[in-house]
Amino acid sequence: MELIIILLLIIFIYYSIRYAWWTKTVDLSSPRILMYHMISEHKKGAKFNGLRVSPLEFEKQIKFLYDNNWTFLTMSELILNKDNLTDKSIAITFDDGYEDNYINALPILKKYNAKATIYLVVDRHDREWSSKRKKKNSNGELKREKKLSDNQVLELIDSGIIEIGSHTMTHDNLSTLSKKEKEKEIINSKLNIEKNFNIKCNSFCYPFGIYDDEDINIVKKTNYLNATTTKKGIDDIKNTNLFELKRITISGKDNLLAFKIKLKRGLRGISK
Numbered sequence: 001m002e003l004i005i006i007l008l009l010i011i012f013i014y015y016s017i018r019y020a021w022w023t024k025t026v027d028l029s030s031p032r033i034l035m036y037h038m039i040s041e042h043k044k045g046a047k048f049n050g051l052r053v054s055p056l057e058f059e060k061q062i063k064f065l066y067d068n069n070w071t072f073l074t075m076s077e078l079i080l081n082k083d084n085l086t087d088k089s090i091a092i093t094f095d096d097g098y099e100d101n102y103i104n105a106l107p108i109l110k111k112y113n114a115k116a117t118i119y120l121v122v123d124r125h126d127r128e129w130s131s132k133r134k135k136k137n138s139n140g141e142l143k144r145e146k147k148l149s150d151n152q153v154l155e156l157i158d159s160g161i162i163e164i165g166s167h168t169m170t171h172d173n174l175s176t177l178s179k180k181e182k183e184k185e186i187i188n189s190k191l192n193i194e195k196n197f198n199i200k201c202n203s204f205c206y207p208f209g210i211y212d213d214e215d216i217n218i219v220k221k222t223n224y225l226n227a228t229t230t231k232k233g234i235d236d237i238k239n240t241n242l243f244e245l246k247r248i249t250i251s252g253k254d255n256l257l258a259f260k261i262k263l264k265r266g267l268r269g270i271s272k
């Protein structure tokens with residue numbers, strides 16, 4: 001008998017930590033910004049499978065949003081309409097510019113007419129950036145992952161449902177750069193994207209979510225309209241700094257229940 005009570009208690013504590021059931025739903029007038037990286041199958045023994053949401057899981061998530069009448073907006077649309085958003089507004093974002101965004105994500109987004117924003121690293125091919133954050137991350141896994149070609153980017157733009165934002169020139173760690181170097185990363189990437197693809201580049205995303213006041217000022221001065229971070233949660237968009245926007249992290253390890261909980265509260269559990 002006692003054993004059963006102890007067992008039940010352990011299960012209760014496990015689920016409490018995992019799903020933080022006592023936290024409140026954030027008001028649906030606050031738009032959700034989702035953060036994805038790759039839409040692909042997990043790789044056996046890989047370190048970064050958290051960044052890989054399988055196409056099947058991704059479709060379940062987009063279908064859920066579609067079936068429940070969420071309104072999909074690009075980041076620019078979200079910001080430009082921030083005072084007139086309907087309840088259940090959502091921006092889907094992808095960081096880095098992986099080729100699977102074109103191969104696997106685009107067909108699903110098209111199927112549900114779901115808009116999204118892709119933050120492109122301009123100089124993204126054959127580049128090792130995970131070690132810029134932590135030396136021990138330098139196993140080359142993300143470097144080997146194929147990135148979008150310029151032609152694929154053009155097709156994404158042509159689809160009419162994808163906004164291209166900047167994720168800097170080289171995905172460097174801004175905290176390790178001089179002001180001049182930071183400006184190069186932040187300004188040149190915008191200029192390059194605008195010229196190369198003949199579009200406006202209004203939206204920015206800090207590599208690794210690492211930034212300081214100097215970076216924010218450069219982003220503002222460069223005439224971006226908004227910038228996203230990796231801070232987890234949901235902002236009241238009318239009363240928040242548009243250059244430090246929080247996002248909901250969608251992990252490759254989330255099932256649909258975890259996705260729904262994150263959509264309601266910004267986090268699944270206590271910190272994830």
Ligand SMILES: [Zn+2]
Binds near residue numbers: 171208
């Ligand atoms: Zn990134």
